[in-house]
Amino acid sequence: SALCPNVINQRNLKTLNYLFYKRFVEKTMTEENWADHIQSTVGENRWLQGHLGQSLLRHCGARGAARWAQRCRLPPDLLPRAVAEELQLLHIQDRVEEVTKADSYEDSKKKDYYQLPIPRENIHFLQTWEETLQCWEKVLQPGKVVGVDMEWKPSFGMVGKPRVALLQLALKDEVFLLDLPRLLEQAEAKGEKEKLPRFIQMLYSDAAITKLGYGMSGDLSSLAATCSALKDTEKQMQGVVDLLAVDKQVDGLSPEHSHEERGVRQPEKGLSLLVQHVLGKPLDKTEQLSNWEKRPLREEQILYAASDAYCLLEIYERLCKDPESFGLGSDLTESLVGKQSKKPRAKKQLNKQEAPSPSGQECQGPRTEPSRPPAPISPQELSVVCDNMLQGLGRYLRCLGVDVRLLDNEDDHRKAAEIARQEGRVILTSGLPYQTLRSQVGEGRCFSVNCSEKAKEQALQVLKHFNVHVSLGDIFSRCQ
DNA sequence: AGGATCCGAAGCGCAGCGTC
């Protein structure tokens, strides 16, 4: 089967082509990662090796192809002749180059990227059960805050869900990298299959341990695919903070005020961008797409994996310290932990007017005001802008002497916000727009009217809310 | 590539409003 183009070979050939696209067209893969993937795709399959040789010649010429062929250990007899000849020459030059290679890239990278603040010795790569037990004892303690992340091999053209190849747990002083495939395999051999899943289960379901992640649902679905015993982890988990949720709030409210550098580089996104915002420097993501199933892991991979989990701790700590400066409520922990139960999507609850307040922000709906009634005002002192849905109410209020502005039919809610700001008016609206408008205008500058009431009832509602006292002289006072 | 999620646009039924 190594020689004929059967189904599996065809699929791997497709993957091979895609990898060429990534490396030479999109240019989004480092040499190391690319070589790893190429090797794991082609393996010892001579048919694929032949294809690889030809593709290399096509994409990088005889000289370049020879380099890659050497690196991927392609048998010379399968290479196009021109490449094989270059390969001979290369062997001679190689010695010289090895010396200069080492120092070139070390410096260039660092400094510009987030660096792990803990020494290398404190990153532990765990492959045995005994080591894992020690990790366990340190992690499973009430009050701990743990950065959690996972890595798996990207599924370039492969079928089926990816299996987790590495589980990273970051504590304040050390990071544990669990070689999941290895540990599971070992446990299976010993007939202790449930042990590791149980540990993970305990970690996720313990509300006293704060788990930090970024986009955890993806991690968890991979985890479920890796180990069937962990299918329900997502449902049972407690004490989880997903920093992806924070990311949006930080982004939306204070877009890059931490650094005034513009134009130079902006390709940072996702977690890297969040790290840049909060900690100053972005994350080096070059290892993200590497082959996480290959052992041993390269040093760069180990550092990347550890940083990815550890930076969560640092971000969290920083955000907890002064959440306000990042535009977050002061109750960061609670709100985010609470937010985890995001599954039940707000469906029909909105009908009942009382907006659910998901993260504890006070809502200024019609029913929250009676705590401290302001001094009564006359209708002339109230300026409002009415949603076009509430034209009836608008006219009614106008008759009572209130300064009312009605939206034209083609205007949308942004217009209402604009007018409200420019003319210092309070917005009267209903339903969903209330939620959006409230966030756009100042405190108490937006009032939600119950749509199911008649205009008269609505008007009474408004007058009561703003404590407006209507006298006989006010009525029709705005009419010429 | 492939999977998950988010977000906005579009479609649809319903109901208020104005007009006759």
Add this chain to the structure above:
DNA sequence: GACGCTGCGCTTCGGATCCT
């Protein structure tokens, strides 16, 4: 009261984005 117009609320769908 019938009719047309219009916005709301809900659902669906596709594109963008992020993850490995």
